[in-house]
Amino acid sequence: MDDLYQTVDSVDCSPAMEEQERMVEAILFATAEPLTVSQIGNRMPLGCDPVTALARLVKRYEGRGVRLSRVGNSWAFRTAADLGYLMQTETVVQRRLSRAAVETLAIIAYHQPVTRTEIEEIRGVTVSRGTIDILLELGWIKLGRRRESPGRPVTFVVTPNFLDHFGLSSTRDLPGLKELRETGLLSSEPSPREDAADTGLAPVAADIDQHRMAA
Amino acid sequence: MDDLYQTVDSVDCSPAMEEQERMVEAILFATAEPLTVSQIGNRMPLGCDPVTALARLVKRYEGRGVRLSRVGNSWAFRTAADLGYLMQTETVVQRRLSRAAVETLAIIAYHQPVTRTEIEEIRGVTVSRGTIDILLELGWIKLGRRRESPGRPVTFVVTPNFLDHFGLSSTRDLPGLKELRETGLLSSEPSPREDAADTGLAPVAADIDQHRMAA
C-alpha cells in the first residue's frame, strides 16, 4: 500500500494521486447519479487524472460493502448486491413489467439499435404503443439513430439508466450475449446451412424426411 | 489486516466482523438519514455487534475522502471537511459591465488620478458606490493618493490589471478626444467650445494632454 502514498514531484503542481483518489471518492459519494469521467474531472483541480484515480478507487473498494461501479461511461458508488437484504427500508417497489415489455426490453438490449419492425418480427406480434412508452418512461430505452434504410425508421437503444438499473458496466456485459452471438440468434437470418449435418438445424430436416417417408 | 478476515466459530452463527463491517458500510451508505447504533443493529442479522463494526469502519475511513461521522447520537457518511470545496460546481456567468461602470472606468482611465466628485462632474450624474465597488472588485481601479485640496478627497487610478485586460501598455496610449472624433468613435459635431474651459475638468484634461505630449 506504500505506493499509494507517493508524493508528487515538486515540479508537478497537481495533487498527489492519493489525494486525487480522495477527491474522486468524495465527489462520487456525494451523488446518487453516475458521473462521467469528464464531470468528475471538471470538479477536480487542474492537472488531475480522474481515470487513474478511479481505477485505484475501484481496487480499494473491491469486496467492500460499497462498490465503485462503471455504468457506461460513468461511475457511481453502489452497495454490494449481496447485501441487498439489509436495505428493506430503502427498497423501491419495482413496477412489474408486462411480459411484452420485458421481451421488448430484452430485444432492444440484445439487438440494439433495433427498429420497431425488427422487434415485431422477433416477437411475432405488433408492438403496442404502450409497451415502448413504458420503457421510455422508465428511462431504460431511448431513440437511437435513424436506420439508413428506406423510410429511415427510428431505432431504439438502451440508456445508461438501463445499465445502472441492472448493474451493467456496458451492453457488452449483458448476460449470455456471447453465446447468443455464437449461436447466431442475434442475426436476423438463420445461420447459413452449408452443410446441414453440422448445424443444429439438421435434425429438423432429418425429422421432416422421416415424416415425408411415412406419408 | 489479517484479523479482519477472522472466521466465525462454528458455534457462533453471527457473521464475521469483516462481514458486519461491510453491512454497516452498505447500510450507512444507502440510508437517507443518519442512523443510531441501535437502528443499525436492528437492520443487521441477529448476533451482530454494530458498535465494534462501526468503530472499525470509522477507522477504515480515517483520512479518506469521506468520513464516518457522528451526528448527535447517529452516524452518517460525510464528505471530508477539507474536500468541501469539491461539492461546489462553478458556473461563470459573463455579464457586460453596466454603462455607468464603463463610463466611470473610462473617466478614471483618461483623467487619473481623479476624485469621485470630478467623475460626477464629468458624467453629469452621481456615481453610485456600487459602480466604484464593482470596478474595485474587478481589480481594474484602485485608490490613488489623496488630493491635496480641502477635504483631502481620495482619488482613483487604473491598475496594471486594467491595462492588461484592455491590452494597453499605458493609459497614455488611449486615444484623445480629437482622435476619437477622427476615428468616428465620437460621432458628435465638434463643439464650438472645444477646450471646455469653463468646467472644473479643464486642468485635469490639460494635464493629460501634457502627458501625452511628453510621451
Added chain:
Amino acid sequence: MIYLPRTPSANRRTRARAMDSFPLDISEEHAFEDYNDGPATSETFIVDVDGYEGPLDLLLALARKQKVDLRMISVLDLANQYLQFIEHMNRNRIRLAANYLVMAAWLAYLKSRLLLPEKPTDDEIDADELAARLAFQLERLEAMRKCGTRLMASDRLGKDFFSRGCPEVAETRRHVSFTASILDLLQAYARVRTRDDFTPLGCSRNHVLTVKQALEHLRPLFRQALEWGNMLRFMPRSWLANQAHCRSATASTFAAALELAKRGQIEIRQSESFAEIQVRARRS
C-alpha cells in the same frame, strides 16, 4: 395480464376438455372472442391469464411441449399441433384473431410442402429452409424471452443494490465575471465627453423662477390669505427688481397658483379679461 370478465357461475366450466392440453391464454381481448358462448357445457374452460402473445408465442408454447431442445424440434409435428389447435377452437366456435389464421394457413402450406416430395420451382423457397426459418424464429423468441427473464431476475438498483441515500447537493456557485472591451471603454468616454459638449444647449436658468420655486414660496403665504387679494402681491420680492425676473416670476406664480387651486388649497377669480387675478385660501 388480462382477467376475463366474471360471470355469475364462478369457476366456470365450459367445454373443451382438450383445453387441458392447451393452456389457453387470452392475450389480447380480440384474440379470442365468443369464449363465453354456451356456458351450459360442463367441461372446464381453462384460461391461463398469462396470455399468448400471437401465433409465434402459441407455436413456441406448443414446441416446448415436445420437450426437446428447440433445435431438435419437429416442425411438421408443430404444424400439426397448431392446426389441431386452431381446428379445436373453430369447433368450439371460438373465433381467433386473423393473425392466428394467417399462421394456420401458412403452416398448412408448409406442411403440404414438407410432405410432398416434389421439387420446388425456381421461385419457391425450399420447404426445409422455410421450416428452418420457423425453427430459428422460435428459438430466437425463446432466447429473448429467457434474456428478459434473466434480466429481470438480475441484481437491480433499488432492490439488490442501492445508490447513495443522502446525496449531498453540489452547491452551484455563480461566479459573475464582468467584461468590457476597449471599444466599450472608448465609446463610453466619447459618450461622456459628447454629453459635455452638448450642455450649452440647455438654456441658462439664471433668469428663471421655476414653478417649483414659486410653489415653495407661495404655499405658506396663501395659507394665510383668508380674504381675496391680488395674486401679484404674493410674488417673491427679490424677483421684482429686474424686468426679466419679474416676468418669469409672474408666469411661475400664476402657474403655481393654478396648481394649488387644482389641489383644492386655494381659490382663484378674475372678474374680466386682463383684470386683476385674485386668490384666497380655500375655506373648508
